[in-house]
Amino acid sequence: MQEPYSPPKYFQIRRDIISMVQRGELAPGNPVPSENEIIEKYQVSNTTARKALHELEKEGWVTRIKGKGTFVKNYTVVRAINRIFGFTKNMIEAGRKPATKLTGFHLRKGDHTQVVNGREFTMRGPYCEIERVRYADGIPMMSETRYISLQFCPEIHRRNLEHSLYQIFEKDYGIVLTEINQMVSAVIIEGAALEVFQLEKPSPAFRVEGVSFCGKDMIVEMEDSVYRGDMYRFAAKAVR
Structure with a gap:
């Protein structure tokens, strides 16, 4: 029997963070989990953590500020x-x-x-x-x-x-x-x-x-x- 399809790990991480934004747990301007925090929480590589944050930025959910971190984009x-x-x-x-x-x-x-x-x-x-x-x-x-x-x-x-x-x-x-x-x-x-x-x-x-x-x-x-x-x-x- 074929095993059920499981989305890539970066996609699951991205989905979790978007859900936190939609529920108001992460408000505009709040920092989202860093690469290191994602690595530790989800037990993934730095490549996967970086891709998850990159996808969130590409889709307009977050803004990455060099030297400071990644923050929820102001959706106001x-x-x-x-x-x-x-x-x-x-x-x-x-x-x-x-x-x-x-x-x-x-x-x-x-x-x-x-x-x-x-x-x-x-x-x-x-x-x-x-x-x-x-x-x-x-x-x-x-x-x-x-x-x-x-x-x-x-x-x-x-x-x-x-x-x-x-x-x-x-x-x-x-x-x-x-x-x-x-x-x-x-x-x-x-x-x-x-x-x-x-x-x-x-x-x-x-x-x-x-x-x-x-x-x-x-x-x-x-x-x-x-x-x-x-x-x-x-x-x-x-x-x-």
């Missing part, structure tokens, strides 16, 4: 809150590979109301409520609940909701967002949310609540999202 993504663009475009601009997983779906008949920046907004029903997890290079970056108007986007629940909603709005419904009102607050990822974000201990995060318009008082969607605090920075610009 800047999200400009004064620009109208979605997660997919944001990740592509940051050089990340975006992906989306649909985790929940409901059709609602009633209205949906949220308070954003002290003002109450109501989106008339019916609407489609979806829950999604958004990834960059396989790392869970945000968890979101979105409420989409079925008046403006009929049958949207029959579209592939793991694609960019902004692209669906424009391509399938001819809708271009003209205004987004958002409120950002600080929260903690804990409890059941830890599993969603593949984290082992409570972690700071940003909660973003928002309402999107395609014209005066024409609400297309509303959102309630949580962004990993160690993966995001929010940028705003004000002019006088």
Whole structure:
């Protein structure tokens, strides 16, 4: 009987270190195990240890600084809150590979109301409520609940909701967002949310609540999202 295939040792080491980064055990800027530490832990040659670190650097997970060591690359993504663009475009601009997983779906008949920046907004029903997890290079970056108007986007629940909603709005419904009102607050990822974000201990995060318009008082969607605090920075610009 043929023995089962076993990946090369350097690949297993690389996979272990990537998992530590994804779980938050190795934060951006933290040193990763050195060649000597890898040799000792995995009982491999210096060639194998060096190759594992080289592959991690080549794939953009780490940065090697001569004379200092190898460090987790800063994966922080800047999200400009004064620009109208979605997660997919944001990740592509940051050089990340975006992906989306649909985790929940409901059709609602009633209205949906949220308070954003002290003002109450109501989106008339019916609407489609979806829950999604958004990834960059396989790392869970945000968890979101979105409420989409079925008046403006009929049958949207029959579209592939793991694609960019902004692209669906424009391509399938001819809708271009003209205004987004958002409120950002600080929260903690804990409890059941830890599993969603593949984290082992409570972690700071940003909660973003928002309402999107395609014209005066024409609400297309509303959102309630949580962004990993160690993966995001929010940028705003004000002019006088």
